[in-house]
Amino acid sequence: RALLLLGPQRPWQRLPRHLCSSSSSSCGAADSPPAGRRCRHRLVPDAPTWRNVADSELPPPTAIDSDTIALLERLSLVQFDTADTVRVVAEAVRFADELRLVHAGPEVEPMTSLPEAWGWRCPLRADTPAEQPRTAVLSNAAETEEHYFVAPPGNIAAKDSGRERLDRLAEGAKSKASRSSRS
Amino acid sequence: MSGLKRLWQGVIGLEVHAQISSASKLFSASPTAFNMPVNTQVSLFDAAIPGTLPVLNQRCVELTLKTALALNCRINDVSAFDRKHYFYADMPAGYQITQHFRPLANHGRLEFYWQPDDNDPTSIAESVADIVQLQLEQDSGRSLHDSERQLSLIDLNRAGVALMELITGPTLTCGAEAAGFVRELVDLLRCLGACTGSLAEGALRVDANVSCRPAPPAAGDSGLGVRTEIKNINSLAALARAIDFEVARQAAVLDAGEEVINETRALADDATGRSVSMRDKERVQDYRFMPEPNLPPLFPSDLLPAASVDLPPPDQLPPGLRRRLRQELGFSYQHLASSVVAARPLADWRYLDAAVTAAKLSRPVTSPHLGRWFVHCFLGNCFRLLGESAAAEDSGISVESFGAFLSLAVDCAMISEEVGERLLERMFAQPSMDPLAEVQRLNWFLTRNPTEVASRFSQFFHRQDIASKNLDQLVKYGKFKLRGNSKKASVIEERFLALFMEAAEYTVDRTVAAKVVADILQSGVAPPPS
Numbered sequence: 001r002a003l004l005l006l007g008p009q010r011p012w013q014r015l016p017r018h019l020c021s022s023s024s025s026s027c028g029a030a031d032s033p034p035a036g037r038r039c040r041h042r043l044v045p046d047a048p049t050w051r052n053v054a055d056s057e058l059p060p061p062t063a064i065d066s067d068t069i070a071l072l073e074r075l076s077l078v079q080f081d082t083a084d085t086v087r088v089v090a091e092a093v094r095f096a097d098e099l100r101l102v103h104a105g106p107e108v109e110p111m112t113s114l115p116e117a118w119g120w121r122c123p124l125r126a127d128t129p130a131e132q133p134r135t136a137v138l139s140n141a142a143e144t145e146e147h148y149f150v151a152p153p154g155n156i157a158a159k160d161s162g163r164e165r166l167d168r169l170a171e172g173a174k175s176k177a178s179r180s181s182r183s
Numbered sequence: 184m185s186g187l188k189r190l191w192q193g194v195i196g197l198e199v200h201a202q203i204s205s206a207s208k209l210f211s212a213s214p215t216a217f218n219m220p221v222n223t224q225v226s227l228f229d230a231a232i233p234g235t236l237p238v239l240n241q242r243c244v245e246l247t248l249k250t251a252l253a254l255n256c257r258i259n260d261v262s263a264f265d266r267k268h269y270f271y272a273d274m275p276a277g278y279q280i281t282q283h284f285r286p287l288a289n290h291g292r293l294e295f296y297w298q299p300d301d302n303d304p305t306s307i308a309e310s311v312a313d314i315v316q317l318q319l320e321q322d323s324g325r326s327l328h329d330s331e332r333q334l335s336l337i338d339l340n341r342a343g344v345a346l347m348e349l350i351t352g353p354t355l356t357c358g359a360e361a362a363g364f365v366r367e368l369v370d371l372l373r374c375l376g377a378c379t380g381s382l383a384e385g386a387l388r389v390d391a392n393v394s395c396r397p398a399p400p401a402a403g404d405s406g407l408g409v410r411t412e413i414k415n416i417n418s419l420a421a422l423a424r425a426i427d428f429e430v431a432r433q434a435a436v437l438d439a440g441e442e443v444i445n446e447t448r449a450l451a452d453d454a455t456g457r458s459v460s461m462r463d464k465e466r467v468q469d470y471r472f473m474p475e476p477n478l479p480p481l482f483p484s485d486l487l488p489a490a491s492v493d494l495p496p497p498d499q500l501p502p503g504l505r506r507r508l509r510q511e512l513g514f515s516y517q518h519l520a521s522s523v524v525a526a527r528p529l530a531d532w533r534y535l536d537a538a539v540t541a542a543k544l545s546r547p548v549t550s551p552h553l554g555r556w557f558v559h560c561f562l563g564n565c566f567r568l569l570g571e572s573a574a575a576e577d578s579g580i581s582v583e584s585f586g587a588f589l590s591l592a593v594d595c596a597m598i599s600e601e602v603g604e605r606l607l608e609r610m611f612a613q614p615s616m617d618p619l620a621e622v623q624r625l626n627w628f629l630t631r632n633p634t635e636v637a638s639r640f641s642q643f644f645h646r647q648d649i650a651s652k653n654l655d656q657l658v659k660y661g662k663f664k665l666r667g668n669s670k671k672a673s674v675i676e677e678r679f680l681a682l683f684m685e686a687a688e689y690t691v692d693r694t695v696a697a698k699v700v701a702d703i704l705q706s707g708v709a710p711p712p713s
Contacts, residue, residue, distance in 0.1 A: 075469055077270055112263070112474035122481040127242035129207040129214035130226075137225045137339070140232070147221045148336035151272035153328060 058097045064090050191437060192398030193430035194407055195355040199368065200388040201347045201378040202322065203243050209321055209345035210237030210280065217384070221338045229343040231275035236477050241486070243345040246377040247287055247319055248483055248490035250347060253375055253500055254314050256291030258483050264319075264475040269468065272337050273324035281348070283472045286318035287483055293371070294502050296509065297363025298516045305551060307509075307516040312364050313352035322346050347377065353392070353407060357430070358423030358456075363520070365389055365419060370501040370525035375494070382418055389422055390414050393429040395437060408433075409443040413458050415450045424456025501525040504532065508554075511547050512539065518554030523562060527575075531562070534575040534582060541586025542593070550594045560604060561585070564611045579614030588618045595629060601689035602627045631692045637699045639691065643683050644703065653679070660704060676701050 040046075069080050072089070080086060111117050134147060143150040208215055211226040228235035251258055263285040266278040291314030300306040324342035326335045349368070355361045369380035369387060379386045394410035413429060416422045433443050448458040497503045505524060508514040512535070518524070535557050539548065565573050588610065590596065592603035606627070610616055622628060630636055643649060656675055663672040680700045684691065 071469070075268075075471070113476045113479055115479045120479045121485070122239050122479045124241040124244070124486075125212070125238045127206050127240055128212065130212040132213050132224055132226050134220075134223050134225070136227065137222060137230045137232075145336060148327070148338055149222070149272070151326070151335045151337050153330065153333050153335055 053098055053101065057101060058094070059100060061090070061097075062093050064093070190397065191395040191430070191434040192400075193356050193426065194353045194394045194396055194410075195357070195361055195426055195430075196353040196392045196410075197349075197351045197355065197361060197364065198390045198392070199349040199351075199365070200320075200322075200390075201349070201372055201380070202386045203246050203345040203347055204376060204378055205240055205242045205246065205345055207240060208343040209240050209243050209319065211235075211343055213343065215344050219340060222340060225339040225342065229275075229339055231277075237280060237475075239478065239481070240345060241489075243319060244287070244481065244483070244486055245490045246375070247317065247347050248486055249375050249494055250372065250377050251288035251291065251317050252487075252491055252494055253371060253497075254288075254291035254293055254317070256288035256314060256317055258288045258487070259285060260482065260484065261285060261480050262287045262483055263480045264478045265472050266475050268471045268473075271323065271326075272335055273326045273339070273342065275324075275339065275342065279321050279323065280475055280478075281320035282318035284474070285480075286316050287481075288317040289315065291317065293364065293367060294506065295363050295367035296505060296516060296519055297360050298520070299357075299359060301359070304517050305515055307519070308360075309509075310355075310360055310363070313354055314349055315352050316348070316350040318348050320346050320348055353394070358426035361391065361426055362419045362423040365422065366520060367502055367505075370522060374501055374525055382416075389416050391416065391422065391426050391429075393426055393433065394443070395430060395433045408437075409445050411443065411445065412447045413450060414447060414461070417450075418453065421450060421453040421456065424453070425450045425458055426456070428456035429458060499529055504529075508532070512536075512553055513548040513550055514554035514558075515551040518558045521558060523558055527562070531575040534585075537582040538585040538589055541583050542589040543586075544589065544593060548593075552593055553589070556589065556592060556603070556607075560607055564607060568611055578611060580610055581614075584610065584614070584616070584618060591618060591622060595692075597629060598622060598627055599629050599689045599692070602629070627688070627690055629692055630690060631695055633695055633699060636691050636695050637703065639687060640683055640696070640699050640703060643686050644679075649682070653682075664705065673701075676704055679704065 064086055069086065072078070073080055080089070138144050138147065138149070141149050203209075205215060207213060208226075208229065211228040213224045213226045213229055216224065226235075228237060248258065262282060264280050265283040267281050267283065268278040270277055293312045293314060294309065295312065296307055296309055298304075298306055299308045322341050322344040324337055324339040326337050328335050351364070355364065365382075365387075369378075369382075372378040372387075373380045381387065382389070391413045392410045393413060394408040396406075396408050411429060411433070413425050416425055429448070436443055444460075447461045449461045451457050451459045498507060501524065505514075505519050508524065509519055539546070539553070544550075544553075561575065561578075565575060565578055569577055588603075588607065591598050592600075592606070598606065602622075606618055606621065609621065610618060630639070656678065660672055660675045663669075663675070676697075680693075680697050683696060683700060684693065687696075
């Protein structure tokens with residue numbers, strides 16, 4: 001489990017200018033760092049650091065049982081068809097568990113968008129409508145009917161499972177393909 | 184609700200989605216006009232075509248802030264948008280942009296009146312609803328389901344239109360109270376110009392969260408029971424019935440010792456309020472809320488000046504206006520709740536106020552009939568003769584004239600209700616008329632003296648046409664009286680009373696006349712010689 005380093009750039013050339021701490025004027029177009037002067041943010045280490053995370057440090061692995069599979073299938077509309085898929089999901093969850101070891105401290109607010117970190121406020125638009133040509137929006141749709149988009153039926157019976165619905169979707173797609181190939 | 188064991192008390196919270204009256208959608212420049220051809224108001228962003236980004240509509244934020252101010256909410260310093268993920272064909276992106284974690288405003292209140300007893304029109308109660316959260320969100324498109332051909336037809340004209348979501352706390356107790364709240368909210372939103380408020384058109388959608396708890400609550404137990412959500416409500420009456428039905432259903436379930444299942448129910452029958460379960464508890468929904476990364480946070484204080492520039496003061500907004508009409512002028516619920524109250528210009532209420540002063544009625548006015556005279560009769564005549572957009576002053580009837588009329592008519596002080604209506608019509612025909620002089624001229628004063636009423640009735644009774652036409656009635660009356668059948672006898676008494684009142688042009692007091700009629704008929708059982 002290793003983070004990939006960037007190419008053979010000089011460390012100080014990778015950072016935006018304004019993140020250089022103190023005396024940023026010294027970070028000019030020079031190819032080599034000024035003698036004895038750090039040109040990086042104080043939290044960026046001088047040399048790359050690796051730390052292998054032992055399995056025992058992580059919280060207990062999340063069990064992926066059949067109920068969870070059914071829930072994930074329904075939420076993501078992705079079909080878990082083989083046991084290998086389940087193994088891959090379990091490994092991905094384990095990989096993400098490492099994030100629980102990161103402690104940024106309670107005073108650090110999570111950043112949700114980059115513009116927010118730059119101090120941007122939500123841009124606002126005047127309430128002026130503009131005409132929208134119908135052809136552009138409908139042009140990607142494989143099937144339309146009297147300018148409506150055509151979609152699979154929305155009302156699913158309560159007893160229906162995600163797998164049955166996916167099967168029907170696949171059948172519908174196959175029959176539609178065969179219909180369009182015949183016509 | 185009679186017949187119900189008073190063991191359980193309803194606990195109701197409402198989620199209201201109001202479509203904001205803006206010219207374009209919340210995050211795109213598509214028009215929002217109603218009933219336009221299919222898919223003609225859909226931008227690339229609304230159809231979730233990749234490479235598009237949301238840009239927030241300033242007018243939508245201003246209107247929501249205006250509503251938050253009118254509801255006395257605490258406006259948050261920073262507000263942000265979030266994604267709510269679920270798959271449905273009428274939501275192309277697979278998520279809805281809403282405000283889950285940091286909405287625009289919290290902790291507001293709305294005061295409203297409602298009618299606790301359907302059968303008693305004078306019953307009235309006052310309540311306060313908590314507005315827990317007020318936020319902006321996107322609307323989804325519309326889908327038409329064709330079960331025969333196993334497909335849905337999707338129209339995205341409505342997808343992306345701005346909605347204002349209001350969530351109330353669980354403080355409402357029954358259907359009538361919930362309907363009263365929504366009625367007041369609709370009037371407020373219309374007055375602010377934020378929403379057209381039409382439940383039938385779908386501009387305002389209400390979902391009810393209903394649970395039960397023991398009444399009175401057990402000491403130390405402030406918990407809430409399992410709740411169900413009712414959707415698909417299209418009118419105020421249906422809302423009240425659906426809530427009452429669900430409270431009764433849950434009470435029956437709990438009385439039987441079973442547990443209420445947390446589920447979503449759809450209103451199936453508007454007339455009875457019966458709802459059916461849409462989903463069962465196995466289907467857990469996980470919306471995976473996450474902050475919207477394409478929208479930096481919003482600072483509502485930047486827009487507060489623009490939002491509050493044309494906000495009326497609290498006593499001129501519908502809740503405050505209704506409170507003054509109730510407390511100072513004694514309006515009954517029937518006239519308070521009328522949408523006329525919120526729709527009339529304020530000048531009309533100033534006119535009424537001045538007329539009440541001119542009539543020298545004591546304040547606070549305790550008679551419930553003032554509302555009837557002004558809202559029903561006066562404004563009714565205005566609408567009929569001058570059109571709906573006319574103000575009260577356009578009638579030409581001066582404040583003093585109307586005040587004189589009120590002093591005659593309120594509580595039947597000097598003229599009866601029927602005479603009052605006729606007098607008002609005459610005043611509209613001839614606005615400069617002095618009502619008191621007119622009543623004197625036509626001798627329309629109300630007679631209350633029993634002797635006088637008796638003599639007038641005798642005169643009426645012995646008129647040739649009355650006696651000849653009603654001979655058979657008198658004979659029947661005699662028979663009923665002899666047999667002791669008082670119910671049928673009183674029917675005949677009422678018939679004579681009605682004829683008498685009409686002949687006397689309603690210038691006699693009804694209760695006095697009823698007694699006089701009964702006395703004379705009982706005493707003179709034998710018909711007069713013809």
